Amino acid sequence: MKSSLVTIAGHSREKIEYLLEMAKEFEAHPNRRLLEGKVVATLFFEPSTRTRLSFETAANRLGARVIGFADPKVTSGTKGETLKDTIMMVSNYADVIVMRHYLEGAAQYASEVAPVPIVNAGDGANQHPSQTMLDLYSIYKTQGTLDNLNIYMVGDLKYGRTVHSLLMAMRHFNPTFHFIAPDELAMPQHYKDYCAEHNIKYVEHKDFDADVISNADILYMTRVQRERFSDLIEYERVKDSYLLKEHMLCKAKSNMKILHPLPRVNEIEYSIDDTPYAYYFQQAGNGLFARQALICDCLGITLDDVKNDKTIID
Amino acid sequence: MKRQELQVAALENGTVIDHIPSEKLFEVVNLLRLDRAKTAVTVGFNLKSKKMGHKSIIKIANKFFTDDELNQLAVVTPNVSLCIIRDYEVVEKKTVTLSSELTGIVKCNNPKCITNNEPMRTRFRVLQGEKTTLCCHYCNTEQPLEGVKLC
Numbered sequence: 001m002k003s004s005l006v007t008i009a010g011h012s013r014e015k016i017e018y019l020l021e022m023a024k025e026f027e028a029h030p031n032r033r034l035l036e037g038k039v040v041a042t043l044f045f046e047p048s049t050r051t052r053l054s055f056e057t058a059a060n061r062l063g064a065r066v067i068g069f070a071d072p073k074v075t076s077g078t079k080g081e082t083l084k085d086t087i088m089m090v091s092n093y094a095d096v097i098v099m100r101h102y103l104e105g106a107a108q109y110a111s112e113v114a115p116v117p118i119v120n121a122g123d124g125a126n127q128h129p130s131q132t133m134l135d136l137y138s139i140y141k142t143q144g145t146l147d148n149l150n151i152y153m154v155g156d157l158k159y160g161r162t163v164h165s166l167l168m169a170m171r172h173f174n175p176t177f178h179f180i181a182p183d184e185l186a187m188p189q190h191y192k193d194y195c196a197e198h199n200i201k202y203v204e205h206k207d208f209d210a211d212v213i214s215n216a217d218i219l220y221m222t223r224v225q226r227e228r229f230s231d232l233i234e235y236e237r238v239k240d241s242y243l244l245k246e247h248m249l250c251k252a253k254s255n256m257k258i259l260h261p262l263p264r265v266n267e268i269e270y271s272i273d274d275t276p277y278a279y280y281f282q283q284a285g286n287g288l289f290a291r292q293a294l295i296c297d298c299l300g301i302t303l304d305d306v307k308n309d310k311t312i313i314d
Numbered sequence: 315m316k317r318q319e320l321q322v323a324a325l326e327n328g329t330v331i332d333h334i335p336s337e338k339l340f341e342v343v344n345l346l347r348l349d350r351a352k353t354a355v356t357v358g359f360n361l362k363s364k365k366m367g368h369k370s371i372i373k374i375a376n377k378f379f380t381d382d383e384l385n386q387l388a389v390v391t392p393n394v395s396l397c398i399i400r401d402y403e404v405v406e407k408k409t410v411t412l413s414s415e416l417t418g419i420v421k422c423n424n425p426k427c428i429t430n431n432e433p434m435r436t437r438f439r440v441l442q443g444e445k446t447t448l449c450c451h452y453c454n455t456e457q458p459l460e461g462v463k464l465c
Contacts, residue, residue: 103427
């Protein structure tokens with residue numbers, strides 16, 4: 001059955017595990033002709049090069065053809081065309097639409113009007129389910145499980161869409177979260193309420209040092225952005241408190257991995273790239289397999305179809 | 315009620331919406347689209363009221379609303395009294411109830427929400443709690459019911 005992907009907030013444990021299993025199949029054999037004859041549209045109403053390249057590579061490696069635009073300036077949106085009209089027009093050409101939009105709720109709306117499935121590639125500050133899937137896949141791959149992990153979230157926990165989505169998606173897996181953020185960018189109360197409602201354990205830390213993170217399985221770093229602060233004196237005071245330095249890893253567990261949604265500025269010291277803890281580049285690479293799974297799932301291709309696929313190109 | 319106390323003329327057939335807080339009168343007019351009514355509409359504004367100090371009242375002749383239409387009023391005036399009049403008699407009294415979903419009534423207060431940027435109907439889930447809040451079906455932004463702006 002074809003279906004849109006707007007959010008994975010409502011996905012069951014089984015559905016998440018099913019998609020991770022599918023991503024694993026694609027990692028084993030990423031090059032196939034599974035989508036031969038299909039057209040995938042990538043409509044980026046807001047530029048996002050890495051997300052677009054990842055989706056387009058996912059489609060290309062499965063044999064689909066890709067149409068679309070990378071820059072909204074070239075579309076009729078600038079002439080005043082509505083989103084609905086653009087979506088209806090492209091639906092005539094494509095079997096599935098991957099859409100990035102600067103407005104929140106755009107993906108939900110597109111999925112209601114489009115006759116073809118929509119894959120949400122990010123709608124404003126709202127949802128970015130393919131990022132969450134690749135985060136989950138990266139955690140699963142590096143830890144061998146999603147269950148009972150200590151996940152540390154560091155930096156901008158107020159506006160960081162990725163940490164909120166990850167927090168909600170992990171609710172099925174009994175995690176313990178550790179929040180490390182400046183007061184101005186602390187985890188919003190309603191996400192802490194969400195944790196309480198779903199019996200998710202969480203601890204808030206003031207310090208960010210070797211001792212605090214010594215128990216981490218996953219260290220999820222985010223960027224603290226200057227423009228998020230109303231008080232720039234406060235920014236200057238805290239900006240260097242949430243940078244990860246190599247010496248802070250001296251007590252880290254051997255299985256610990258550092259994730260980051262990228263782009264990174266300076267919040268992870270560059271020398272850490274050469275340690276076994278760094279995983280952010282592989283994490284981005286995992287996005288390819290996660291997105292192959294998401295596109296196929298939206299097109300009604302099942303895990304069995306993928307497992308029994310005879311179109312693998314070696 | 316004695317004849318001389320009536321502040322607004324009696325209605326033969328139709329609907330009376332009473333105990334409207336005066337500052338909400340025009341929102342009620344807009345919600346029920348009374349500006350497009352084809353029958354006589356009598357509006358009393360800033361009338362004296364024992365219960366409320368001041369109130370407003372609307373009488374719409376020969377017009378009977380559906381429950382869905384009337385329940386929209388719960389968004390702005392949850393405590394209004396509704397009387398259905400036939401042959402000068404009150405034949406039915408109704409109260410308004412807030413439904414679990416609101417479509418096309420309230421604006422989302424998130425300027426970056428798709429509903430504020432596209433010609434489309436808004437949609438909200440109503441979350442009953444200590445304070446009633448509305449959650450946008452599209453952008454997931456929550457806003458308190460109190461002080462919402464109408465479409």
